[in-house]
Amino acid sequence: MDGMGTGRVTVREAVFEMLRGLGIDTVFGNPGSTELPFLDRWPRDIRYVLGLQEASVVGMADGYARATGQCAFVNLHSAAGVGHALGNLFTAYRNGAPMVITAGQQTRSLLPNLPFLGASEAASFPRPYVKFSIEPARAEDVPAAIAQAHRIAMQRPYGPTFVSIPADDWAAACQPVVPRAWFPDTAPDPAALAEAARAIMAARRPVLVVGPDVDAEGCGPELVMLAERIGAPVWTSPFSSRLSFPEDHPLFAGHLHAAPQQVSDTLIGHDLVLVIGAPVFTFHVAGECGLFRSGTPIFQMTTDLEAASSAPAGTAVLGALRLGIPALAALLPESGRSLPAPRPRPAPPAPSSPPSAAYALHRLHAAMPEGAVLVEEAPSHRPAMQQQMPIREWGGFFTMASGGLGYGLPAAVGVALGRPGRRVVCLIGDGSFMYSPQALWTAVQEKLPLAVIVMNNAGYGAMRSFSRVLQVRDAPGIDLPGIDFVAMARGMGCPARAVATPGELDAALAEAMAAEGPFLVEVAVDAAIATLYDEKK
Incomplete structure (x- = not known):
């Protein structure tokens, strides 16, 4: 439960004060009539960034959240406005972009009669591509629902959450909500790390496949140290949405394609595959991945339970990468393998008209x-x-x-x-x-x-x-x-x-x-x- 103060305030006042307590000073939005009570007398200390269509609004919030590592706050219009946003909401979910999306709803007294701008089953509209979705049963529950949505958005794997708010809720009286301290990251099981370390030490030709979660967790330098300790080549996972490994590093091997045969042909010559911060694997064209039937050990370090459970092969090591990568490195001796020469860069392309x-x-x-x-x-x-x-x-x-x-x-x-x-x-x-x-x-x-x-x-x-x-x-x-x-x-x-x-x-x-x-x-x-x-x- 969130800590409750003794004095009563309006829902609107409680939400703004909670945003300040959470360090949120920017709201991305495209407003309509059902959002006007929230926008009334907008506070000067919170920036409102206007987008001209809801898909753009969510895309902006996604970029902001991923660039800062902080939860973005979004305000959309009821029903059709949320519908406009769904394409980029799906992308935000896949990107692991933390955000709380609020959307207006018609006043509660009108909802039983299917009113204009009313969203039927508003909380179901953005599912399944939000981690949490609710239209609070009472107006006074709105601030606590937003606080809960924020905590869930910032629980790894990060992602968007959704709160539908009837227009007349903002003026209702409620208790203020005091943000809680929140430390959501959990470390991997030491036994799982020890098993992975033993397998790595026994391997003669290990290989790493690294994905976007390493950059998202801010543990890139620790990953480089781990790769150098193992002395293994590093491939970027298919469709990685962020930098996965410095592409001028001697151990950088290239980018895996989203084709099962190419992934298998690239990795099957190795005797251990360590996947960090990525699914096993993201494919986009049909085909067989012989690696899964080869018996090659695959270890996957991830915070994403869904990605771990959907993997067709391998051993999952669940937990925060920022904690797990240094812990794994500490269990490994220096490999003694010398670093290869950096990959040769292609020759500069020749000019042409039009340019290639x-x-x-x-x-x-x-x-x-x-x-x-x-x-x-x-x-x-x-x-x-x-x-x-x-x-x-x-x-x-x-x-x-x-x-x-x-x-x-x-x-x-x-x-x-x-x-x-x-x-x-x-x-x-x-x-x-x-x-x-x-x-x-x-x-x-x-x-x-x-x-x-x-x-x-x-x-x-x-x-x-x-x-x-x-x-x-x-x-x-x-x-x-x-x-x-x-x-x-x-x-x-x-x-x-x-x-x-x-x-x-x-x-x-x-x-x-x-x-x-x-x-x-x-x-x-x-x-x-x-x-x-x-x-x-």
Whole structure:
């Protein structure tokens, strides 16, 4: 139970005071009439970040939460507004982004009669992609419900929670809620760590597969120390949504694809697989993974009970990575294996008109200032990005874990809000940009140092790639001709430039990186792209 004060206040007053106690000073929202009682006489010490559509609002909150490691607070409109947000809510759930989402509801007296804007079974609407969902039975229970939602959102694995609030609840009297101290992380079982350590010491050719939870828990340096102690190559897990291992480190081996055969072919020559902070494994194309039938020992360190229980093979070691990784390292002697030479970088791509994606990304990498954060949603160009833009800094890369488009631009806005003073670069495809373009307006209003690089190949490049993989011909709905991204950006107050030749590219990128506020660069690139799941790699 939360500690209760003696004096009674309104629900609205209690919630604002609780937010202050939790250190929450920013609310992301897109309001409607059912939210007006919450917005009345908005306090000056809490920032309200307006998004022009609910999917953008949740994407911004997701980026902010992941960039700061803190719980984001979101205020959405009833029913249809929550429906608009569901795509990015699904992404937030897969990303492990902690947030409390509140949504307005019609007044309680009207609910029995199916009123306009009323949400039937409001708490069921966002399930199953929230960790907790409730419409409190009484108005006075709203502050305690939000406090509970916050604790659950911040319990690993992090994720979104939901509270539906009837409009007349905000003026009701209640007891204030005092936030509780909360230490949710638990350490792995020492016996499980000891078993993993014995298996690692017995292995002659171990390999590591590392996922986004390492960066999310802030234990990247400890992971590097563990990998160096074991002396094993490190692969990034399929579709990792954050930096998993410094990509210029000698032990970095590359990025696993989401194809069972490729994963199996890559790992089956090793005599132990240690998976840290990732599922075993995330796949996107059908096929057999012979590794699971090979008898190769697999150990999985994770905080995610669902990921552990769904793994088709291996031994799960459940617990916080920030506690488990150093504890495992302490059980291991130095391996004595010498570090390999760093992986050779590919030769710089040759310029062409229009530029290839690889060339454009090579020049983007050179243009980005030290300490810049990359937010990516250009899935068809991801193989080229991984070749040309090695990520080195923990907290320096974000993408979506769900595969749902419309996340990248609002997430970049949220990252920029959460990392003030840092240059944020949003690398996004033309198709992806069109899912949440209105997030650019918020970046302009907030004067964020955000460089938006639109890779325009005039279509859904990932669909072109999959058409080749699946041998599908003449599919409709793939080409996107005639979109003027520069005009769209300027219409929202964002300066922009279009480039179609290598000679224009460097100057435009330099201007974007130096701009005080957001700046968009539209790069016309060759429509030829790499196959996403090249079985030969």
